[in-house]
Every structure is written in C-alpha cells, then in structure tokens.
Amino acid sequence: MKKIILTLLAITAFNTTNAQTDKAKSNNLKFGLKAGLNIANMNMSGDFAPETKAVPNLLIGAFIEVPINGKWAFQPELIYSMQGSKFDLLYADGTDIYNTENTFKLNYLNIPLMFKYNENKLFFEAGPQIGFLTSAKLKTSVEGFGSGSQDAKELFKTIDFGLGFGIGYNFTEQVGANLRYNFGLTNIAETEDGDNTKIKNSVFALSLAYKFE
Numbered sequence: 001m002k003k004i005i006l007t008l009l010a011i012t013a014f015n016t017t018n019a020q021t022d023k024a025k026s027n028n029l030k031f032g033l034k035a036g037l038n039i040a041n042m043n044m045s046g047d048f049a050p051e052t053k054a055v056p057n058l059l060i061g062a063f064i065e066v067p068i069n070g071k072w073a074f075q076p077e078l079i080y081s082m083q084g085s086k087f088d089l090l091y092a093d094g095t096d097i098y099n100t101e102n103t104f105k106l107n108y109l110n111i112p113l114m115f116k117y118n119e120n121k122l123f124f125e126a127g128p129q130i131g132f133l134t135s136a137k138l139k140t141s142v143e144g145f146g147s148g149s150q151d152a153k154e155l156f157k158t159i160d161f162g163l164g165f166g167i168g169y170n171f172t173e174q175v176g177a178n179l180r181y182n183f184g185l186t187n188i189a190e191t192e193d194g195d196n197t198k199i200k201n202s203v204f205a206l207s208l209a210y211k212f213e
Contacts, residue, residue, distance in 0.1 A: 028067065030064070030211045030212070031063075031211070032063050032064075032065065032210055032212060033062050034059075034063060034077075034207045034209040034210070035058070035059065035060040035061075035207060036058070036178075036207025036208060037057070037205070038056065038058065038081060038082060038083060038203050039056055039203070039206075040056075040082075040083035040201070040204075041054040041085045041202045041203075042083075042084065042085040042104060042106075042188075042199050042200070042202070043184075043199070043200045044087075045198045046196045046198055047197075048197070049197060050088065050089055051087065051088075052086065053085060053086040053087065054085065055084050057083060057084065059081045059207060060080050061078050061081075061110075062077070063077040063078070064076055072117055074115055075113075075116055076112070076114075077112045077114065079110045079112065080107070080108075080109055081107070081108045081109075081110050082105070082106075082107055083107070083201060083203055084103060084106045085103070085104055086101070087102050088101055088102070091142070098142050098145075099142075100141065101142075102138060102141075103138070103139045104136065104137070104138055104152065105136070105139065106136045106201075107134045108132060108133055109131065110129055110130070111129065112164055112182070113128055114166070122168070122169055123167070123168045123169075123176075124167055124168075125166045125168065125178075126164065126165045128162070128164075129162040129163065129164050129182055130159065130160070130162075131162065131201075132159060133153065133157070133158045133160065135153060136152040137149050155189070155190055156189065156190055157188050157189070157190055159186075161184070161186045162182045162184045162185055163183060163185060164183075166179055166180030173213075174211045175210055176209045176211075177208055178205075178207050179204070179206050180205045181203070182203045182205065183200070183201070183202050184202065185200075187200065188201065
C-alpha cells in the first residue's frame with residue numbers, strides 16, 4: 001500500500017509540474033518587429049470622384065503576442081504605414097485642357113488588434129484597427145509643365161477605423177510571414193455640407209516578422 005501511495009504521489013507531482021510548465025509557456029509574452037510592403041488604394045465615390053489606382057509603399061512596426069491558450073493568441077501592433085493612391089484628372093485653363101497625374105501620399109500610425117488562431121505553423125488572424133493620420137501630401141504632374149507637391153492633410157480626417165483579415169506562416173519559432181488585407185470602415189474625406197465625397201482606405205500588406213525569445 002505504501003508503494004502504491006508513493007507512486008500515486010509521484011504521478012500527481014509529475015502531472016502538476018507539467019501543467020505548471022505548460023501554463024508558464026502559454027503565458028509567455030513574445031515581442032517582435034515586422035516590416036514589409038503595402039499595396040494601398042483609396043476607394044473614392046461621389047459626384048466628381050476619379051478612378052483610383054493602387055500604389056506600392058512600405059510598413060514597419062512592432063507587436064506583442066499574448067498567448068490565450070494553445071491555439072489562440074492576441075496580438076496588438078503599432079505600425080507605421082505608408083498609404084495612398086494614384087488618379088488622373090483633367091485640368092482646364094481657358095480653352096486648353098491638360099491631363100494631370102496625381103498621387104496622394106498618406107502616412108498613418110496604425111494600431112491593429114488582431115486575434116490569431118494557430119494550426120501548427122499556419123495561422124489565421126482577424127481584428128479591428130484604428131489609424132492616426134500623421135501626414136498627407138498630394139503630388140501633381142502635368143506633361144510639359146513638370147510636377148509639384150503640396151500638403152493635403154486638411155482634406156482628410158485624422159482618425160480611420162478599419163477591419164483586417166490575414167493568413168501567415170511561421171517558418172521557425174522566431175521568423176514568420178504574413179499576408180493581411182485591411183479595409184476602411186469610415187469615410188476619411190473631410191467634407192462640407194453638400195459634398196457627397198467618400199474615401200475609404202484599402203490596403204494589402206505583405207510582411208516578415210521576427211520574434212525575440
């Protein structure tokens with residue numbers, strides 16, 4: 001009987017130790033850095049809205065991965081994101097009409113709040129995002145006249161709300177890749193009464209991440 005009791009105590013102690021170790025692992029926060037490429041566009045609508053084209057840009061930022069359990073994790077991020085779009089407009093000067101090529105360059109400090117589901121090395125993610133506009137420029141080019149740039153921050157609201165979905169793959173415990181799409185939920189155009197212009201951000205982001213042990 002004594003041997004049986006000792007054996008049971010040993011098994012219980014072993015299981016308790018393993019459970020505590022697993023719990024400690026699941027509670028480990030992981031800090032990481034990420035950088036990559038944006039394919040950004042601005043979906044415009046309204047009476048005089050032009051057709052827009054996507055532009056490539058960069059993103060860079062940091063994140064914290066907070067394990068919830070063996071499969072789920074919460075990942076808040078702080079991302080500096082370069083966004084915008086291209087569009088053409090006709091400009092009339094008396095009887096002369098010129099085609100202008102225009103590019104909006106918007107820089108945001110985005111805070112995605114992503115919930116991740118891990119399946120082996122593959123993971124899926126979704127969550128809301130809030131963005132703070134840090135700068136906005138409009139570059140205009142007219143054939144034969146050159147190009148110029150001007151500040152355009154007053155044309156846009158300073159806060160943008162969006163929703164993101166993504167998929168990723170962890171090559172190792174430290175290195176992974178991520179493809180995410182974020183679409184704007186709010187109209188970022190700063191409009192006046194009678195102006196029905198609507199602009200929403202749309203961004204595909206491909207990034208590489210490195211987690212510190």
